[in-house]
Amino acid sequence: MKTYELSGKGLDHLKIVTREKPSPKKGEVLIRMRAASLNYRDLMIAKGVYRREVCYPLIPLSDGAGEIESVGEGVSGFIQGDRVMGSFFPFFFDGLVGPETDRRALGGDLDGVLSEYVILGSESVVKIPSGWSFEEASTLPCAALTAWNALYGGIPLLPGQTVLVLGTGGVSMYAALFARMGGARVMATSRSREKLLKMRAFGVEDLIDTSTSPDWDDQVHALTLGRGVDHVVDVLGGESFNRSLRAVRVGGQVSVIGVLSGTAGNVDTALILGKAIGVRGIYVGNRRQLEEMSRALEHGSHRPAIDGVFSFSEAREALMALDQGAHFGKIVIRV
Numbered sequence: 612m613k614t615y616e617l618s619g620k621g622l623d624h625l626k627i628v629t630r631e632k633p634s635p636k637k638g639e640v641l642i643r644m645r646a647a648s649l650n651y652r653d654l655m656i657a658k659g660v661y662r663r664e665v666c667y668p669l670i671p672l673s674d675g676a677g678e679i680e681s682v683g684e685g686v687s688g689f690i691q692g693d694r695v696m697g698s699f700f701p702f703f704f705d706g707l708v709g710p711e712t713d714r715r716a717l718g719g720d721l722d723g724v725l726s727e728y729v730i731l732g733s734e735s736v737v738k739i740p741s742g743w744s745f746e747e748a749s750t751l752p753c754a755a756l757t758a759w760n761a762l763y764g765g766i767p768l769l770p771g772q773t774v775l776v777l778g779t780g781g782v783s784m785y786a787a788l789f790a791r792m793g794g795a796r797v798m799a800t801s802r803s804r805e806k807l808l809k810m811r812a813f814g815v816e817d818l819i820d821t822s823t824s825p826d827w828d829d830q831v832h833a834l835t836l837g838r839g840v841d842h843v844v845d846v847l848g849g850e851s852f853n854r855s856l857r858a859v860r861v862g863g864q865v866s867v868i869g870v871l872s873g874t875a876g877n878v879d880t881a882l883i884l885g886k887a888i889g890v891r892g893i894y895v896g897n898r899r900q901l902e903e904m905s906r907a908l909e910h911g912s913h914r915p916a917i918d919g920v921f922s923f924s925e926a927r928e929a930l931m932a933l934d935q936g937a938h939f940g941k942i943v944i945r946v
């Protein structure tokens with residue numbers, strides 16, 4: 612079978628190699644992958660700037676979808692031909708993330724899915740929503756689940772609340788989609804007017820163009836008549852984190868997800884206690900949440916925005932496109 616291997620730090624170390632096609636053992640399924648999608652983490656891992664070391668050679672990428680080609684002994688609940696996706700944390704089934712689950716994620720600590728065939732334990736696999744293409748479903752395991760966990764994994768979002776998403780990447784696009792599904796009002800920031808207009812298709816009512824209004828927290832206060840939003844889905848972190856603390860209402864929640872504005876900052880802790888803000892670090896989610904989210908998407912016509920679909924031989928080009936940051940939503944590789 613053809614598979615990608617990352618043999619060192621830097622995109623030059625990403626190559627297609629041939630490996631023997633694996634066979635499923637007891638409790639495992641063999642998946643013929645059909646599509647994989649990119650997350651910012653994949654780029655950091657490929658460049659060698661991820662916060663954790665990886666072991667080389669590594670099959671990259673955490674997110675993919677395909678169909679089961681064969682099942683090992685003792686597998687129940689799945690048969691040949693089932694359309695499935697793998698769970699980001701293959702050994703994290705339920706409950707809260709902990710030391711025993713945190714260090715075992717696909718495409719980082721463990722081999723990932725940028726391969727013609729992938730073996731996973733049947734307990735790590737979830738059926739994709741019916742009616743979804745493999746390309747669409749490949750965007751679910753990390754970006755979508757992170758957004759779902761942010762909005763429903765802690766204090767759940769309520770209809771009529773207001774959610775602020777930052778930027779127009781995969782996590783933010785899905786956070787907007789889920790917030791609208793949940794009956795919330797959604798505000799979005801972007802450095803691009805053009806991308807903001809695309810967010811309207813996801814039901815985003817209030818658009819904040821940070822190229823002309825860099826003080827987006829002030830804009831949020833103007834739009835909410837000084838109240839602030841109920842929930843900020845923060846993929847920026849770093850130096851911009853205090854803006855999230857200012858944009859959220861008294862007693863609101865900030866989900867800490869990303870590092871696009873840096874990994875550290877001078878955090879105004881007095882604001883957190885003074886406004887009694889719930890600050891929750893999110894690290895993707897568990898298999899139960901993936902199933903729950905997949906069920907929620909089963910009904911209705913919600914679909915992600917896919918900015919580009921690259922062929923299997925173009926994985927490096929796909930990662931470079933992600934690096935350029937011109938995309939809206941997700942970038943996918945057909946396998």
Ligand SMILES: NC(=O)c1ccc[n+]([C@@H]2O[C@H](COP(=O)([O-])OP(=O)(O)OC[C@H]3O[C@@H](n4cnc5c(N)ncnc54)[C@H](OP(=O)(O)O)[C@@H]3O)[C@@H](O)[C@H]2O)c1
Nearest residue numbers: 651757778779780781782801802846868869870893894895
């Ligand atoms: N904690 C978790 O479990 C988890 C899971 C998934 C992702 N993440 C993290 O969340 C972040 C977003 O991931 P993603 O996959 O959604 O990324 P993505 O698809 O690459 O999108 C990021 C978007 O953020 C905006 N952006 C990028 N750099 C920026 C900057 N310096 N300042 C302001 N805005 C910026 C851009 O939108 P505009 O061009 O519209 O401004 C960009 O499209 C990353 O840091 C990633 O590592 C964390």
